[in-house]
Amino acid sequence: MDFCQVFVDSSYDPHEVLSGVETVVDDDTAVVGCTGTGNFTETETLANGIAVALVTSDSFRFDTAIATGLGENIHGTVREAARALPDDIDYPYQSALVLHDGLAGVGERLALAIQRRLGPHVGFAGGAASDNYQMESTPVFCDGTVAEDALVLVLVSGTQRAVISVDHGHEPISEPHAVTDGSGNVVRELDGEPAFEVWKNAVRDHVTAFDFDVDALSLESEEMNRLMGVYEFGIDQGNGFKIRWPKSIGQDGSLSFAVDVPEGTVLRVMYGGQESQIDSVRRVAEEAVALAEGDLAGGFIFDCACREIILQDEFSDAVDELASVLSVPFAGFETYGELCMQMGQLSGFHNTTTVAFLLPE
Template sequence: MDTQVGTGQATGDNGDAAGMAAAREALNGIEADSPDFCQVFCSPVYDYDAVLWGIRSVVGSDTEVIGCSSSGEFTEAGSKAETVTVGIVASDSMEFFTTLSTGLGADHKRCLFEAVHDLPEPDAPQIDQYPHRAVINLHDGIVSIGDEITKLTEQYLDDDQIPIVGGSAGDDLRLEETHVFCNGQVESDAVALALLASEDPFAVTVNHGHEPISEPMAVTRAEGSTVYELDGRPAFEAWRDAIQTDARESYGIDVDDLDAGSEEFLMLLGRYELGIESEPDADAQSIASRIRDFVASAFISTEGYNIRWPGRTANTDGSLGFTVDIAEGTELRVTHSSKPDQVSAVETAASNAADELGGNAVAGGFVYDCACRAMILGDDFDDAVDAISRSIDAPFAGFETYGEVCSADEDYTGYHNTSAVVFLFPE
C-alpha cells in the first residue's frame, strides 16, 4: 500500500451528515478500510461536535484526527462555500500522533509546552525507526500570536530538522471565535498538533507572490498588533503615500479619497500588504520598547519577505492594524500582488514541493492557504486550485487560514500571511 491520500468535501443540513458524506468520499480514494490520519477543515456554519461524530463514525475510532474551523475549504476538485472538507492518509511507512492543549491566550508558553511534550520524544520507541518527522500546527486564529506560537513550537521540539506546517484557524472572516479539533475534542483558545513520523522525507514549501514597491521603513512606535508610526510618521499616512502612484495606475483609485470600511479600502489593504525585511532579535526588541529607536545593527536579514496583512486597520488616519504583533524596530516594505501573481505563487510552491520529493511520485498532501489570498483572487480562486493540481497531479485538501505556518524555508521566518504552504507525502 505504501502511502495513499483521499479527499472529500460535502455540504448538508447538519454537521453529522456533512461530516459522514465528506469522510465517505475521502475513503473512496484509498484502498484501506480505515485510514491512519484525518485532517478536517470545517466552515463555522456547522456544529463541530456533530461534524467530528459523523467523520469518526466513518473513519473509525483508531484514526488520529485533527482539524480546525476555516474561512474557506478546497480539494483538488475545487473550492466550495460552507463545506466540511476532509483529507485522509493511509500508510504502512508512517506513524501519526495527535494532541491538543487549551488556554492559549492566557499562557501560550505553557499551552505550547504541554502540547509538544504530549507528543512522543524524538528517541521514543514508537518512532525511533522513522528518520523523517513533521509537525502540523493548527491554532486559534483570533489570539493574534501566530508568530510566537510557531517559534515556541520550534523551540520546544528542540530539533530544527523537523518542519512545522499548518495555520491559524478561521471563521469565515467573522473574526469572532475560531476552534481547533483533536479526535473527539473541540476547543477555542487552543492549539492542536500532529506529529508525523515517516520512512521517507516529506516536501514542504511556501510562497506569497508579493513584490516590494517601497523603500524600507522602520516601525518606530507600536503596541501589540497595532503599528502607530513608520519612520516617525503616522503609519497609515506612510502606507498611503507608498501605494499612491501604483494604486492609481493599477486600479484607478485615488487613495486620498478612500473611505474607511469601503470595498476599495479593504481591497487595497489586501493588495498592498507589508513585507518584513528584518526583525530585531530578542535583546533588540527589549531596547526598542524602551527607547523606540531604530538600531540598524540589531537586525537579522533574510532574503524573503514574510507578509503581514494590515486588515484590522479601522480608519484612514493614524495607525495600521495587523492580525499579529509587530515589534518596534521591525523593518518593513510595502508590497503589492495581483491575481496573476497569486496564482503563479501557489503554482511555484506546489511545483517546488513536487520537485523536493526527488522524482518520487506524489501520494497527495495538504495546503494551508491564506484567506487574504482568497480575497485577492475572488471568483478566480479556483484558478489557484487548478494550478496546484497541474503541479502535483495528486489529491490534496486545504483551507483558507488567518495565517500560515511553515518553518522549512530558510529565506523566511516560520509564520506568514497571504501565503500558500504546500505539504506533500511521497507514495
C-alpha cells in the same frame, strides 16, 4: 484509516461536523481540524463547505495532541501538547502539522516555541483557523475535543521525509519604513508618521489600476479591505520578504496586523496582483515536486484568506494550478496566517502565503 484532517466552513457547527466524521472513520483514526474561511480539494473550491482528507499509510504514523491556554501562555501550551506525544517512535524522519486558534494573534511566537520544543530538525507546517472575516470564533479540534484558544499538534513520523514548500506573490513598491511607535500587533507610526498615511502615500498612484481613489474610500469599505490585501507589508529576510497583513485601520491612523510587529521592525509596502499570486502557487507546487525524492501521494495546503480577497473569482484558478502541477489528492483551507518552519530558519509565521505539506508514496 490512520489519519483524518477536516477543514470546516465557520458557518457549520464544528461539534456536529466532527460527530459526523467520527461515524465514518475507524475508532482508532486520528482526527484533527479547524474552522476555515474557504476550503478546497484538488477537484473543488468550496465557498461554504467542508473538506476532508483521509490518509492510510504503511510508511507514516500520526500522533496527535491538543492543548489550551494559547493566548496567555504560548510556551506552556506548546509544552503540554508536546508532552502528550510519544517519545519512543522508531522512524528516521519526523515533521509536524500545526493548527491553532487564528484569533490568538501569536503566530510568530508560536512558531518559535514549537521549533524550540521539537528541535531544529523537525520541520512543520500549518495554519491559523479562520472564520470568514467575522473575527469571532476560530476553534480547532482533535480526537473529539473542540476548543478555542487552543493548539493542535500532529507529529508525523515516517520512513521518508515529508515535503514542505512555501512561497508568496508580493513584491516591494516602497522604500523601507521603520516602526517608530507600536505595541503588540498595532503599529501607530512609521518613520514618525501615522502608519496608514505612509501606506496611502505608497499606494496612491499604484491603485489607479483598480480605478480606486484611495483618499476617497471609507476605512471599513469593501474596496479598502481589498486594497489592504493587495498592498500588504513585507519584512526583508535577506533572501526574500515575509508578508504581514494589516487587517484593520484605526481612526487614529494606526494599523492592526494579524501578528505582533515590534518597534524597530523595518517594513516595505508590497504589491501582489492576481497573476503574481497564481504564479507563486505554481512555484510552491513545482518546488514540492522537485524536493520529493520520488512520487508524491498527497497532502495538505494552507493558503491565506487574503488570497481570496486578492483573487476573488480567480481563487479557483489558483487551486487548479496547484492540482495540475502536483497531480495528487490534497485538501486545504484559507487561513488567518500560515506556519512554515524548516531547518535553518529563524522565523516561521506568514501572511498571504501558500504552504504545502505533502507526503511521498
